[in-house]
Amino acid sequence: MSLIHEVFAKAKNENRAALIGYLPAGFPTAAGAVECITAMVEGGVDIVEIGLPYTDPVMDGPTIQAAVDIALAGGTKISTVLDTVRQISALGVPTLVMSYWNPIERFGVEKFAADFKSVGGAGVIAADLTPEEAGPWIAATDSQDVDRVFLVALSSTDARIAKVADITSGFVYAGAVMGVTGARSSVSDQVRGLVDRTKAHTDLPVAVGLGVSTPEQAHEIAQYADGVIVGSAFVNAINAGGADAARELAKSLASGLARV
Amino acid sequence: MTALNDANLADLLFPDASGHFGQFGGRFVPEALMAALDELDAAFRASKTDPVFIAELADLQKNYTGRPSPITVATRFSQHAGGATILLKREDLNHTGSHKINNVLGQALLTQRMGKKRVIAETGAGQHGVATATAAALLGLECVVYMGEEDTKRQALNVARMRLLGAEVVPVTIGSRTLKDAINEAMRDWVANVDTTHYLLGTVAGPAPFPEMVRDFHRIIGDESRIEMLERFGQLPDAVVACVGGGSNAIGIFTAFLGDENVRLFGFEAGGDGVETGRHAATISGGAVGVLHGTRSFVLQDEDGQTVESHSISAGLDYPGVGPEHAFLSEIGRAEYRPVTDTEAMNALKLLCETEGIIPAIETAHALHGAIQVGRELGEGALILVNCSGRGDKDVETAARWFAMNGEKA
Numbered sequence: 065m066s067l068i069h070e071v072f073a074k075a076k077n078e079n080r081a082a083l084i085g086y087l088p089a090g091f092p093t094a095a096g097a098v099e100c101i102t103a104m105v106e107g108g109v110d111i112v113e114i115g116l117p118y119t120d121p122v123m124d125g126p127t128i129q130a131a132v133d134i135a136l137a138g139g140t141k142i143s144t145v146l147d148t149v150r151q152i153s154a155l156g157v158p159t160l161v162m163s164y165w166n167p168i169e170r171f172g173v174e175k176f177a178a179d180f181k182s183v184g185g186a187g188v189i190a191a192d193l194t195p196e197e198a199g200p201w202i203a204a205t206d207s208q209d210v211d212r213v214f215l216v217a218l219s220s221t222d223a224r225i226a227k228v229a230d231i232t233s234g235f236v237y238a239g240a241v242m243g244v245t246g247a248r249s250s251v252s253d254q255v256r257g258l259v260d261r262t263k264a265h266t267d268l269p270v271a272v273g274l275g276v277s278t279p280e281q282a283h284e285i286a287q288y289a290d291g292v293i294v295g296s297a298f299v300n301a302i303n304a305g306g307a308d309a310a311r312e313l314a315k316s317l318a319s320g321l322a323r324v
Numbered sequence: 325m326t327a328l329n330d331a332n333l334a335d336l337l338f339p340d341a342s343g344h345f346g347q348f349g350g351r352f353v354p355e356a357l358m359a360a361l362d363e364l365d366a367a368f369r370a371s372k373t374d375p376v377f378i379a380e381l382a383d384l385q386k387n388y389t390g391r392p393s394p395i396t397v398a399t400r401f402s403q404h405a406g407g408a409t410i411l412l413k414r415e416d417l418n419h420t421g422s423h424k425i426n427n428v429l430g431q432a433l434l435t436q437r438m439g440k441k442r443v444i445a446e447t448g449a450g451q452h453g454v455a456t457a458t459a460a461a462l463l464g465l466e467c468v469v470y471m472g473e474e475d476t477k478r479q480a481l482n483v484a485r486m487r488l489l490g491a492e493v494v495p496v497t498i499g500s501r502t503l504k505d506a507i508n509e510a511m512r513d514w515v516a517n518v519d520t521t522h523y524l525l526g527t528v529a530g531p532a533p534f535p536e537m538v539r540d541f542h543r544i545i546g547d548e549s550r551i552e553m554l555e556r557f558g559q560l561p562d563a564v565v566a567c568v569g570g571g572s573n574a575i576g577i578f579t580a581f582l583g584d585e586n587v588r589l590f591g592f593e594a595g596g597d598g599v600e601t602g603r604h605a606a607t608i609s610g611g612a613v614g615v616l617h618g619t620r621s622f623v624l625q626d627e628d629g630q631t632v633e634s635h636s637i638s639a640g641l642d643y644p645g646v647g648p649e650h651a652f653l654s655e656i657g658r659a660e661y662r663p664v665t666d667t668e669a670m671n672a673l674k675l676l677c678e679t680e681g682i683i684p685a686i687e688t689a690h691a692l693h694g695a696i697q698v699g700r701e702l703g704e705g706a707l708i709l710v711n712c713s714g715r716g717d718k719d720v721e722t723a724a725r726w727f728a729m730n731g732e733k734a
Binding site (some may be wrong): 118119120121122123125129133136141142165166167168169170171191192193194196197214215216217218219220221224228239241242243244 | 342350351352353354355356357358359360498499504508511512515516517518519612614615616617618623625627628629630631
């Protein structure tokens with residue numbers, strides 16, 4: 065069983081959803097990101113997603129764009145990202161990288177999978193890699209035993225969900241909104257339908273992200289999904305109050321994950 | 325030149341079923357957009373054999389755009405081209421002043437067919453934005469155009485035109501504030517509003533089916549040219565020349581000639597201050613294979629795959645990517661791509677003004693410099709067809725500033 069699956073299984077035993085927290089490497093600085101993510105884990109984050117900063121993040125809203133700009137301006141490289149993965153994995157928490165595809169392709173698909181594995185990474189989410197283009201990536205992640213997470217969207221047909229689920233490992237990432245990352249005031253009713261439709265095609269855990277920022281939303285999603293993914297809200301918290309604010313947000317989100 | 329047999333000619337004309345031109349093209353997008361791309365693909369394929377669609381588009385091309393566009397023999401300009409004769413395919417005479425209207429009318433009609441009421445577009449020089457705003461006004465569609473803040477300044481006339489046509493122009497204030505960032509913002513809008521909105525992409529880049537679809541709406545440029553060459557000049561040109569940013573005007577004029585082995589194809593990219601300086605937008609000449617904005621092609625990027633900002637005096641060519649079919653045509657050697665510096669382009673612009681009484685767009689001026697260069701290489705008697713892709717009204721201020729700075733009278 066992969067580390068990711070162990071964490072989902074443990075959460076299930078505790079009758080709750082897992083909390084997945086995102087932060088870009090290099091934000092606010094390379095060391096600051098490690099400090100903030102460590103605080104998030106202390107606060108109750110079960111699985112960490114480390115963003116690989118990219119110049120053209122078309123899936124990200126203003127909050128994460130601004131964080132990524134700071135990371136890039138601060139000189140964040142792929143090597144920085146891998147070093148961050150090494151430090152966070154050492155905490156014993158499953159650590160994923162969320163990236164756009166071009167940096168991975170440019171780095172070298174096989175080399176990225178191997179280097180990522182060597183620093184203790186658990187899985188990779190490539191936000192704009194479609195199953196149709198994923199052949200070399202599937203081979204590389206299989207050979208390194210790295211989980212590869214793909215996304216399903218509210219607009220995905222059942223046929224596409226099946227196709228995505230078929231090549232996904234670790235967990236399936238269900239996008240809660242049609243749109244970019246960023247805090248939203250409510251979670252669409254359609255999300256539960258998407259999770260149910262996905263579960264009809266796979267035994268993998270299904271985690272819900274995009275637009276999730278409050279304990280109330282986390283609580284609502286925890287009733288039907290295996291994981292709750294929060295990103296922009298952590299960036300906002302860190303902008304306002306640094307690592308301590310990130311820890312507090314993680315605590316408050318974690319308090320809402322129980323199934324009732 | 326690569327010899328073409330039937331099999332690889334078919335490859336040239338059609339991407340494969342998943343939108344690939346060799347190793348280039350494809351779809352690299354968030355899953356949320358896949359359904360919309362499939363819907364667009366279906367509408368596009370249905371339109372190709374739909375007599376009503378074909379008739380509607382043909383009527384607009386003739387009676388709204390003013391097609392066919394003429395071919396002008398540039399006699400005095402040719403005197404600088406080593407004995408070659410330069411012919412101008414006058415896309416600058418189209419309604420709205422460039423080739424961009426060809427694609428826009430096709431996609432606007434598809435938007436109606438898909439039952440969508442809103443179009444969004446990116447624009448660099450503003451020509452595609454103006455064309456989109458025009459088609460939206462004509463067909464009663466809501467229109468939002470994303471334009472880098474930097475470009476709204478250097479192309480202020482086109483911003484005014486778009487607003488006059490009823491479009492909302494959104495200045496993009498992130499990243500390099502140019503075309504690349506305008507595309508990012510348009511994609512973000514699209515993913516959030518995909519049920520009601522069509523992204524009317526203005527070049528032969530982006531995820532499939534855009535490169536194929538935009539090419540097909542522009543291939544009328546080459547189709548008309550090929551017929552006129554044979555009827556009026558009794559031969560095909562020795563070379564076809566166009567400027568390449570994303571590459572829509574170039575692919576539009578190239579496509580009809582791809583199977584004509586003896587017609588050489590040349591694309592001229594924006595060399596900015598010179599490829600060797602790093603300040604340029606010559607993606608094929610100075611980039612590497614990568615993925616940007618949904619497609620695999622050549623990309624200006626660093627060793628970490630981060631996009632490098634492009635530089636060109638021409639807003640319309642100031643883009644760090646290029647259409648995947650151009651990458652493919654370059655790789656197989658069917659078309660040749662070369663850089664043209666800002667200075668070379670501006671000198672060609674001035675030369676065309678003074679010898680032919682035609683003020684071309686700065687984008688087009690890159691092709692005009694290229695035509696002189698190719699003319700001098702091919703020499704006496706060569707016939708060179710240039711896509712005169714746009715008119716230069718929008719660039720008059722930039723040109724005046726440029727020539728004043730360089731101590732010349734504009």
